[in-house]
Amino acid sequence: MWERIFDRVMSRLVQTGELTVNYPDGTRRRYGAGGGDRAEVSITDTTTLRGLVLRPDLTMGEGYMDGRITIAHDNIEGLIRLILRNRFREAMPLWVRMVARARFRLGHLIQRNSPVRSKANVAHHYDLSNDLYQLFLDRDMQYSCAYFTDPTVSLDEAQEAKKAHIAAKLRIEPGMRVLDIGCGWGGMALTLARDYGARVVGVTLSENQLALGRARVAEQGLEQQIDLRLQDYRNLAEPFDRIVSVGMLEHVGLPHYGEYFSKVSDLLSQDGIALIHTIGRTGPPAAQSEWINRYIFPGGYVPAMSELAPAIERAGLWTCDTEVLRLHYAYTLRHWLQRFDAHLDTVRATYDDRFIRMWRYYLTICYLAFEEQDQAVFQFQLAQRRDAVPITRDYLYADDSAPRAMTDTAAQ
Known part of the structure; x- marks a missing residue:
């Protein structure tokens, strides 16, 4: 299920450049029109896929730190630049944007720095x-x-x-x-x-x-x-x-x-x-x-x-x-x-x-x-x-x- 959801999300988000994703089951898919920025990532498990769908910012960083997400040639810059140029944050699914809005509205509590x-x-x-x-x-x-x-x-x-x-x-x-x-x-x-x-x-x-x-x-x-x-x-x-x-x-x-x-x-x-x-x-x-x-x-x-x-x-x-x-x-x-x-x-x-x-x-x-x-x-x-x-x-x-x-x- 999470592979299908992630696939649909990536198909919609990646419009420019090309992102290659190697899935946990060995499937390899390419997203984007090609040309410009290119990046390739490998995801080791379905739990990480689910995290990328629900909490992409946190999961991307944690996954890379833990080795559950690997980037070809360790090209962090290429991957993140492709993400930013495709304006992932603005185009994320509704549930992701709702969580971001909730975190922003809770800022007065989260940042209560005594x-x-x-x-x-x-x-x-x-x-x-x-x-x-x-x-x-x-x-x-x-x-x-x-x-x-x-x-x-x-x-x-x-x-x-x-x-x-x-x-x-x-x-x-x-x-x-x-x-x-x-x-x-x-x-x-x-x-x-x-x-x-x-x-x-x-x-x-x-x-x-x-x-x-x-x-x-x-x-x-x-x-x-x-x-x-x-x-x-x-x-x-x-x-x-x-x-x-x-x-x-x-x-x-x-x-x-x-x-x-x-x-x-x-x-x-x-x-x-x-x-x-x-x-x-x-x-x-x-x-x-x-x-x-x-x-x-x-x-x-x-x-x-x-x-x-x-x-x-x-x-x-x-x-x-x-x-x-x-x-x-x-x-x-x-x-x-x-x-x-x-x-x-x-x-x-x-x-x-x-x-x-x-x-x-x-x-x-x-x-x-x-x-x-x-x-x-x-x-x-x-x-x-x-x-x-x-x-x-x-x-x-x-x-x-x-x-x-x-x-x-x-x-x-």
């Missing part, structure tokens, strides 16, 4: 192993979208450019007190303290990140300028001249956006500037991937801009600038996958093949989301006052030798 739950969610992903992340991240361990001034620059150069771009938007001055919400391994804090003279408080819920971050601060002799804490941002009550948050809003959860931006507003001085960097949807809100939520980022959610704007408005903050970074994260993720693959022998010394398949699948579907779907990165520059920053973006690209005061005067 401080205790938030810490557990963070530990699930970020406390795996510092050694693992050091294998594929840049030398400063930036686990977020880089800024590619040119697609050919190295990952290290692009991550340095990202931090410089953010610092320019923050208009950091020596001695300013800066809050880094979700400070990771301390890279942004180190950059702002060492290169811009800031005094930085960084908060994280990851014990592994905190330990390495503090070690890096001590190694560079910046203990007097940087204070990294194991603390939930909701428990802060100190004023800051600047607030930066890179790649953390994705973990806040839809029910907490009002709380998050209100806290940013409460902590930000009257002359202050905040820069919030987050993955976002350029299209309407949608349910998060069930597989991603279960295996990679529990409690996570990628917001649409329409879901963020009301919370920013209610917090009374001025949106001084909004920048949408397109394809930058796709380039970043491709670099990460290449580096991960280059260190597979080292990874295998600690992790099994199931973990490796999970991680490769995660990185691949993520860069394809930025290449084929409506995902991008948003940078919101927020302030209490409309004139907290110059009225054009020219200052971001001005000659570094130009005095800051001249830029300020020209903007007034």
Whole structure:
């Protein structure tokens, strides 16, 4: 029965390209008009077929991880790109779309991230192993979208450019007190303290990140300028001249956006500037991937801009600038996958093949989301006052030798 249902579904869904499916009973069928994207999969059992019909997103990821679904030449990219270009999500059978809608409507319950739950969610992903992340991240361990001034620059150069771009938007001055919400391994804090003279408080819920971050601060002799804490941002009550948050809003959860931006507003001085960097949807809100939520980022959610704007408005903050970074994260993720693959022998010394398949699948579907779907990165520059920053973006690209005061005067 499940073979017949799956066959009918695939016959309807695959319109462009060609998908070859090897069924558990040895039957081999081709779907699609041919030409363009091609992929071939083998399914080992009927239970997996049933899962692909009822819960395709979760079953596809689990099946690949467990070896119940194999992809010819391990071409994950080819298969997922074919699926995305055929718009499987929009054309899925009614029962699949109903489950997705139900999950989306239950988002306020699924993403109810209390401080205790938030810490557990963070530990699930970020406390795996510092050694693992050091294998594929840049030398400063930036686990977020880089800024590619040119697609050919190295990952290290692009991550340095990202931090410089953010610092320019923050208009950091020596001695300013800066809050880094979700400070990771301390890279942004180190950059702002060492290169811009800031005094930085960084908060994280990851014990592994905190330990390495503090070690890096001590190694560079910046203990007097940087204070990294194991603390939930909701428990802060100190004023800051600047607030930066890179790649953390994705973990806040839809029910907490009002709380998050209100806290940013409460902590930000009257002359202050905040820069919030987050993955976002350029299209309407949608349910998060069930597989991603279960295996990679529990409690996570990628917001649409329409879901963020009301919370920013209610917090009374001025949106001084909004920048949408397109394809930058796709380039970043491709670099990460290449580096991960280059260190597979080292990874295998600690992790099994199931973990490796999970991680490769995660990185691949993520860069394809930025290449084929409506995902991008948003940078919101927020302030209490409309004139907290110059009225054009020219200052971001001005000659570094130009005095800051001249830029300020020209903007007034």
